[in-house]
Amino acid sequence: MSADAETGRGDRRSRILGDLRGARNIGIAVTSTVVFFAVIVVVIVTSAGWPEVRKAFFDRKLFSDSFPEIAHAFLLNIRIFCIAEALILVFALAIAVLRGLPGPVLFPFRLLAVLYTDLFRGIPTILVIYILGFGAPALQLSGVPNSPLFWGVTALVLVYSAYVAEVYRAGIESVHPSQEAAARSLGLTRGQTLRYVIVPQAVRRVIPPLLNDFIGLQKDSALVALIGPIEAFRQSQIDVAATFNYTPYMATALLFILLTIPLARLTDWLIARDRRRQSGGGGR
């Protein structure tokens, strides 16, 4: 079945680049691309307000001056979303599993899971950060950390786990019921079935939306700045306010984009690699 892997690769290539057989077609594609972007650039550059906008958004010197500090502050963003994501992946799975527990006795747990996902998908993330970031420390509970970073990450974990739990749930429900039947028939308990058969398959199926949510989380790491810490966006905001020039924002944007692109390609690679393992199959 190695032909399948080959066809898979070929399919993916042609989906992105289109049917590019023949030098003539390639020439046309290239020409049309260049013309398309050239038109956009010309329209922008020849507009009346362009010099002012260029000065306000694309000042080379200010860009290179502000970039190092912003990049350094970006390390905080990375710390925030790496820690948060690790916690989210685990916590959200727990919620999704809770949601699927069967039987009347376990109804409270199912209810809890539903209420949780409804609540934290309903409240805007900003509000959760404010409420937890300023509200929780104000309670002055002993043993509870005061650090804005702690509460910021906690808020992000609570909010994103609600979304990711739904993603997991969709994945779990998409696994063919015969898989569960087969596992239970071998004598595996419900827990063993989830752990060894259902969840591994479910997770593989939802890698694109999982990574999508991760990419969203990376942007939302900037929200932690609301309660004080200086991450990349805040650092650029400080420079913007000091110079009345928006170019530092471009530096922040660039950093986020540079982060997202490899992750998007990683997603593609993971999907392609797991495509081999997807089909459970009836007869062939």
Next chain:
Amino acid sequence: MSTSASALKLEGVHKSFGSVEVLRGVDLDVGEHEVVCLIGASGSGKSTLLRCVNLLERINAGRIFLRGEEITRRDVDVNAVRRRIGIVFQAFNLFPHMTVLRNVTLATTRVLGKPRAEAEAEATALLERFGLADKRAEYPDRLSGGQQQRVAIVRALAMQPELMLLDEVTSALDPELVAEVLSVIRELADAGMTMVIATHEMSFARDTANRICFLDAGRILEQGPAEEIFTHPREPRTQQFLERIIAAGRL
């Protein structure tokens, strides 16, 4: 009461899905080492019957006994019962994210608690017996449908069940792959495994079964030795069914 050699006994089993009654009082007694084939039209309740035996479905009325022990009582340990019964479905049996070997050893290690090395050695021997040893490191999607079903049977056998249930295991296969699976089943029958087989493969049923049960509208309408059923069916419905089968060239 149970005879000393009864492997499986169904008494007045009823099963409904919502308002639809699929099994309307099934009585069946399968002796040790007996091979019983269930035949009947789609929707007659064959699959449901098998799923009730291994407790995937909860019956609405009646009782089921496994080697004299009632398995449909309220306080039964379902997982323990299922360990003693092997079942293979029509499709989607194997776990696609595990190799063939891991598929076979998952239950023997996790459920029976065998050490990994021992489980793998036993699994390899079993796979070898059925000519699949060279596939043990492959993932299921690299196997043909017939190979997959054979692995599914091996996987069920690895648990050393007292009873094997086969639910139309060849119905989803390309015709040229059917024979290899049937030969495995035949081998099991020859080795003395007690089996209840739901099938459309009439020639196979005729050759391999000790007894044929014709299921119609949720009841076993007629049962008896293969020769008797196929050559002199008593019930008109049985006759109709067999005529259709013959006309379709499947007998």
Next chain:
Amino acid sequence: MRPKTILLLAATALLAIVAAGCGGSSKKSAAPKSSGCSVDQLNLVHKGQLTIGTDNPAFPPWFGGTPPKGSMWKVSDPNSGQGFESAVAYAVAGKLGFKKSAVHWVVVPFEQSFKPGSKSFDFDVNQVSFTPARAKAVDFSDSYYNVNQALIGLKGTPITSAKTSADVKQYKLGVQIGTTSYAYVTKNIKPSKQPSVYNTSSDVNSGLKAHQIDGIVVDLPTAFYITAVQLPQATIVGQFPTVGTPEHFGMVLAEGNSLTSCVDKALASLKSAGTLAKIQQEWLSNKASAPVLK
């Protein structure tokens, strides 16, 4: 040509086009010339009225008076003429030849006051400190107030016993974004812990209340308002000495606006007549008495 080569050439061509678009600062766009500062000669956003911008909520002591029911203004009402900046704005308007009724106030969030393109206001008065960097993007009027930074701490906390700037170095300080307090903290105080920066003054207060920061650095007049009204549980520890050229507030106008010189003329006349000092005395008088942290 091989496909990869063609794509590479196209990408290079694109980059060249885009690079041509970016660049350093361009020359200033020509400003409409105006010969004088009489009312009909002024370069205004809306003819016949003076449009002044400030942020919402408008806080004392910069703005006073209670906003009438249904008004969009919160806390104070710029239309009242009460509060230091409101009073100065109306005084300047008067000098420019506008009656009180010809003055219209608009809400201009801080970040919008310096965005490129045409402004929605003639000048913006919002405790904006002049810096040379900022002056490259907008016009600043001359100073209408010299600013000192002050330090606020919760009563009973260790920071309140600080006597010098050096004493303050060990604490976690908080500032509001957009104020020059951040620059003062990082350049002059140089604390060992990175300061926290918040979006709004309310957020800075919340940070102090939550004990996530030890002290707030903010301009002195605002410090009086905070400790008197918003955070009675806080106290002014002291004011920081002026380092280098004193910081001052200026009004923000569009770059190259001819109105700027007219506003400067008005301010100069108010200063020489003593009006500016009187306004300061009325609204910021007690605001000078805080110990100086040497």
